[in-house]
Amino acid sequence: MPILDWIGKKQVINHDKEVPFRLLKRVHSLSVGESENLIIKGDNLEALKALLPYYYNKVKCIYIDPPYNTGNENWIYNDKVNSPEMKKWLGRVVGSEGEDLSRHDKWLCMMYPRLKLLRELLANNGIIFVSIDDNEVHHLRMLMDEVFGEGNLIATFIWKKKSTSTNVTGVQVSSLTDYVLCYGRTGESKIKQRIRLKETREYPYEDKEGRYRLTIIEKKHAGSYERKSMLFPIIGVKPREGKRWQIGEDTAKELEKKKRFIIDNGIVKLKIYDFEDKDTFSAQPNLLDQHGTTDSTAKMVNEMIFGQPELFDNPKPIELISHLITISSDKDSIILDSFAGSGTTAHAVLELNKEDGGNRKFILVEMENDIAKKVTAERVKRVVKGYTYKNSKGEDVKVEGLGGGFQFMNLDTELFDAHGLINDDITYTDLARYIFFSETKLDLPLSIPPLLRGDKGGVNYFIGERNGTEYYLIYKEGKENILNEKTASKLKKADKEKIVYADNCTLDSDTLAEMKITFKQIPYEVRGF
Secondary structure, three states: OOOOOOOOHHOOOOOHHHOOOOOEEEEEEHOOOOOOOOEEEEOOHHHHHHHHHHHOOOOEEEOOOOOOOOOOOOOOOOOOOOOOHHHHHHHHHHHHHHHOOOOHHHHHHHHHHHHHHHHHHEEEEEEEEEEEEEOHHHHHHHHHHHHHHHHHHHEEEEEEEEOOOOOOOOOOOOOOEEEEEEEEOOOOOOOOOOOEEEHHOOOEEOOOOOEEEEEEEEOEEEEOOOOOOOOOOOOEOOOOOOOOOOOOHHHHHHHHHHOEEEEEOOOOEEEOOOOOOOEEEEEOOOOOOOOOOOOHHHHHHHHHHOOOOOOOOOOOOOHHHHHHHHHHHOOOOOEEEOOOOOOHEEEEEEHHHHHHHOOEEEEEEEEEEEHHHHHHHHHHHHHHHHEEOOOOOOOOEEEOOOOOOEEEOOOOOOOOEOOOOOOOOOOOOHHHHHHHHHHHHHOOOOOOOOHHHOOOOOOOOOEEEEEEEEEEEEEOOOOOOOOOHHHHHHOOOOOOEEEEEEEEEEEEHHHHHOOOEEEEOOOOOOOOO
């Protein structure tokens, strides 16, 4: 297999191993509720390394929309490889050679270690999607072949991002499409085929025409879904507030003549007879031309959610991300986006959960401080709780919240030293927070026991409880931290499962079982993988 080479590659090829593990610290004022969903503000390279102990080999779907490296330095999101952060990182990692790098060299140096860490997080049957355009698609393809394996290419999707071409200064041909490269972690990674067998459907109703089922013909009427021409009445009834029809007026009139509509609890529904239904099978097309556009999405994000028409130029549409998530994951999967931008991936996850009752979790990482707080987190907060916008008539339109929540996290202290041992300056509270999060995916509650706020470890080593399991940490720097009869006697007497972290354990397996204790050793099991 041909291998791509560039200036700086030898310095970054194993750089992911040198990136320190950092703690994640919750910012309560920017978080919404108690949720396993995460929005992390910070360098995505360090954030991905910080996630490894918790999510190694567990993420089912990754979607990233990295800088396209167009040379556009005026875009609100970081499309420039000459940013101060990138210059600083390249100078530290690549050294003096970094001064001779082209923008393509810099882009490759930036992407390589991040892709390696993303692969570590991906489940064995997981799938990664990467959006890109003509500037770097050729380099990205070779990079993905090297990191994920040439044989793990699943598809190169072509997404129609614009409905019409636009004038771009200095460009002879304006592209209407972007690419979405799709790779699996292993041969177990498969794109789902959309199959629905006729035999699995139920037809609970019957009339003189035969047995039939009922289906709703409404969908939401907002943002890229908005179609004013789809608000006509059917059998005298218009769509409900915030909804529009999925079928056109001519089709509706023909069906109305055949008496194919009924009103069920105030909702217009369409009869589908068993003899009309067919087994449906749809191989995933490479052309994604019915999955939203940047224009329609910019209107929804900028005008409807934020009320600022010029806020974001090219947010990805919910329809595109929802489609990619649906064909690559399950209702309880973890979805990761480490170039979060406007937060479309979180919005798509919440919307899918609302539609099908799923329990998907999202993890977003955004480097730019203002964007992470004022755009990414703020958008997700608004779609969780609901928001109001003004329509073209100046009327207030209320959009119902999707529910859910998220924890907003900052990158904090480095946990391990160069030898893999816990840093000397890590406090008891730091380690307790790390352990509790690795076990429960939640930060320690605000009501931390008083002794835990210092570094004494508390009287009985208790750090928190989740779903009927208690968590304990026996740890003090420079001391023998042993789970023995003496320390075990200080644990709570409640008849609950207990997970206890310590340096060593002298209790036999029968005693541990009797006390319902699972012992985990520091530092090895703290690392999580």
